[in-house]
Amino acid sequence: MDNNPVFVTRPSLAPLDEYVELLKGVWERGILTHDGPLVQQLEDELCKKLDIPGFMAVSNGTIALQSAIKGLALKGEVITTPFTWIATISAIKCEGCVPVFCDIDRGTLNIDPCKIEPLINERTVAVMPVHVFGNPCDVGAIENIAKKHDLKVIYDGAHAMGSTFKGKSLLGYGDITATSLNATKLLNTAEGGGCIAKSPAIREKLKRIRYFGYNGYREIVEEGFNGKMSELHAALGIVNLKYFDRVLADRKIKYNLYRDALSLISGIEFQAVKHGDQNYSCMPVVFESEEQLLKVEQALHGQNIYPRRYFYPSLNTLTNILEYRHCPVSEEVCKKVLCLPLYREISEEVIYRVVDCIRNSFAAKRKLDRNRKSSVSL
Ligand SMILES: Cc1ncc(COP(=O)(O)O)c(C=O)c1O
Missing domain, CATH: 3.40.640.10 (Type I PLP-dependent aspartate aminotransferase-like (Major domain))
Incomplete structure (x- = not known):
């Protein structure tokens, strides 16, 4: 590997x-x-x-x-x-x-x-x-x-x-x-x-x-x-x-590899494309919670894989340079969006490594949640 x-x-x-x-x-x-x-x-x-x-x-x-x-x-x-x-x-x-x-x-x-x-x-x-x-x-x-x-x-x-x-x-x-x-x-x-x-x-x-x-x-x-x-x-x-057309076609294939594999994990959402056709320039995923995102990020870092939190924090909260205006959706969703590695040379093997890492950290969390529930009901 x-x-x-x-x-x-x-x-x-x-x-x-x-x-x-x-x-x-x-x-x-x-x-x-x-x-x-x-x-x-x-x-x-x-x-x-x-x-x-x-x-x-x-x-x-x-x-x-x-x-x-x-x-x-x-x-x-x-x-x-x-x-x-x-x-x-x-x-x-x-x-x-x-x-x-x-x-x-x-x-x-x-x-x-x-x-x-x-x-x-x-x-x-x-x-x-x-x-x-x-x-x-x-x-x-x-x-x-x-x-x-x-x-x-x-x-x-x-x-x-x-x-x-x-x-x-x-x-x-x-x-x-x-x-x-x-x-x-x-x-x-x-x-x-x-x-x-x-x-x-x-x-x-x-x-x-x-x-x-x-x-x-x-x-x-x-x-x-x-x-x-x-x-x-x-x-x-x-x-x-x-080489632009090739870059575009390649991104689409890799985006879809991720998407098909990640769709099998419940609790992950994707950006909705409703008003035209996107260019697959990024691979953003939306987690259930920031806690989940941080777990995934930590697990990926452990494997020498560095996704990015585009865009975090929500810019309306930068009160050191801007006036605050309430934007609840952006403030909430920005905590859950993580962009996964996506580029021309990324191999299928690495894509599946990223997916496995996410799947494992979801499984670990579910197990922990189950344990917590059963210890509360004891
Ligand atoms: C949404 C958005 N606007 C503007 C820019 C600025 O572009 P540049 O880095 O070429 O100045 C970026 C850079 O990535 C961006 O993501």
């Missing part, structure tokens, strides 16, 4: 020689950054692949979110989910807006559209839902609410590359979708991200924001920052994109 540590993920990487081949051109041209030819090639290839009108590559997903907020000139309250990575919230705050937490749906783990409207007031400017673990939000319901209240929609699609809604790339929805291309994502450029905007004028504006607010190369016409992606990162994206 291989006893190397098993982490929650590993980056999907194309063969090294293909990457090196692209780097030769970088060395020849002497262009390392600044809307270089490889950045443009990556953007064009992503547009074709995803059938979207434009993809603006940036340095990371957090900057993609900030660019989106700046691009839409938002100032005010942004309704978002507490069950997400801190980047969603830090981007809102860094752009001078106020995050307002809306509770999530217990099944999908995404923002609950039914809970958005009561949070809307005269200060509300936008909704920023997250397609959590690549699971499509209820895009139709969210668009209806936004239209009714004249709000912008920015999707945090950090996890959503490869997910679809109504047969189209999920990244094409909302006024803008911001995605991440960091090392843990299905398509990675090591660090990176991108914005997909509906309006051509906003797409132009986003490009200016990416380059310090310059209009072309001479005049600063608005506020911006350095959001540029380098040629080295773009090169990695181009070679990795060639």
